[in-house]
Amino acid sequence: MKFDKTEKIIIPREGYKRNKRLFYDENEQLIGKPRPTEKQPEEQEKQTVEKPQKQPSVKKSKPNKNVPKWLYLLIPLLGLLLIGALLWSLSNPTSTDEQPKEQTEKTTTTEEPSNNVKQSSDDLEEAIQHASKSVVSVINVEKQQETFGDEAKSAPQANPEKAGVGSGVIYKKDEHHAFIVTNRHVIQGAENLEVTISNGKRHKATLKGQDEWTDLAVLTIDANAIDSTIKMRNSDEINVGETAIAIGSPLGQAFQGSVSRGIVSGLNRTVPVDTNNDGSDDWEANVLQTDAAINPGNSGGALIDESGKLIGISSMKISMDNVEGMNFAIPSNEVQKVVEQLEENGKLERMYLGVMSSDLSHIPEGTLREVLKLPEDLREGVLVSYVEESSHASRAGLKAKDVITALNDEPMKSVLQFKKYLYYEANPKDKLTITYYRDGKKNTVTVDPTEDE
Structure with a gap:
C-alpha cells in the first residue's frame, strides 16, 4: 500500500519508549524509522549537565577488598611521624649550630701550634741570651821583639801586639775565681792573656792548665767580674738532628757574641789531628759534628742546645773548596773530665801508648x-x-x-x-x-x- 503525501494526511500517534517518538498509521502500524525529535532547550541543558556524571574519568574508584585493613591504619600513623619530625627539626637549634661549632673548634685547634711555635721561639731566644753572657773573647797577646842601640831611637815604641783572638766559655765560679775553658791553640805562645766579657769590659786572665792532645785549656779571671756561668749537658744523651747553636767571636772582637744555628750532624767522629804542626797526624780527636757555622775566632766558643746548655766546645772545621758545613766540637762530657784535671794538676796525666x-x-x-x-x-x-x-x-x-x-x-x-x-x-x-x-x-x-x- 502506497501513500501519496499529497492525497492522504497521516495522523501521527505519538508513542514514547525510551525517550524516542514513534509514528503509526490509521491501522496502528509502525511507519518508517523513528526520527529524533528536536530537543527542547530544557532537555539539552539537562543532558549537558548529566553527561559529565556518566564519564568514567570522574568516577571514584572503589576500595580493593583484598587490601588488609591494618594498612589503612598505618598510613595516617606514618604521616603523623613525618609531621612530628619536621616540627622537632624546626624547634631544635643545636642541629643548625653544629657545623659552625665544629668549624670554631677546628680553628682553635689550628691556632694552638702557632702559639707553641711562638713560645718555642721565645724560649730559644731567652736560652741564647742567657748562654751568651757566659761566652767571652780570648785575646792572645805577644810582645814585640826588643830593639837596642840606634835601632831603638828609630823604632816605634815597643807595645804588645795582638797575636790572635778566639773564644772561651765561663763554666764555673768560686769565691775567688771564675773558670774559663777554651782551645789550647787559642792561647798557645801567649805572653799575656786577656778576656772581654759580654758587657764589653776587658780583664786580665791567668792560664791554669792546658792539654795538647785534647786541645783544651783553662783560664781564670776575678770572680767579681762574672755574674753567671753556663750549665753543661750530658753529651752522651745528644741525638743526631738536635738543634746546635754556636756562639763566639768569629773573625775577632768586632763580631763578639755572634750566633749561628744548625743541627748535630754526627756523634763520636774520629778526626786525625796534627798537634805539633809537623805535617803528619799524631792524634785522633773524638768530636761531634755540626753544620752550625764555625769560623776563625769561634775556636773555644760554646756549642749549645736549644735549652742553652753546653754540649761542646767549638774546635775545628774542614776548610776545602768543595766542602761546606763540616764543623766539629769537643763533647761536653770529655770537656768536663779534662778541665777537672787541668784545674787540679795543670795538665792531664794519662796512659799514652803511642x-x-x-x-x-x-x-x-x-x-x-x-x-x-x-x-x-x-x-x-x-x-x-x-x-x-x-x-x-x-x-x-x-x-x-x-x-x-x-x-x-x-x-x-x-x-x-x-x-x-x-x-x-x-x-x-x-x-x-x-x-x-x-x-x-x-x-x-x-x-x-x-x-x-
Missing part, C-alpha cells in the same frame, strides 16, 4: 780474613795502623796490623772505647795488660809506664 788506630768494624771482610787472618767470629776490636818509635807500645813489641781486643781484660770494641779507657780509667803509673791478635793468633803483652823513668 799508636794510631781505627775501628775493626770499618775494615772489609776480605781483609779481615785474608790479610789479618782473624777468626770468623772476631768482628770488633782496634786495628793498630801505626806505632810511634820509642813509645810504650813500641817497647812492648806492638806492630802495625795488630788487632787489640782487650785492655786489662776489659773488651775493646771501638777506638772511642779504647781511648776513653786509656785516658780516663787506666792509671798512668800502673802496668797495662794488652790482648791482641797477630796473624790470626791471640797474644798478650804487658806495658810498664815506669820503664822510661
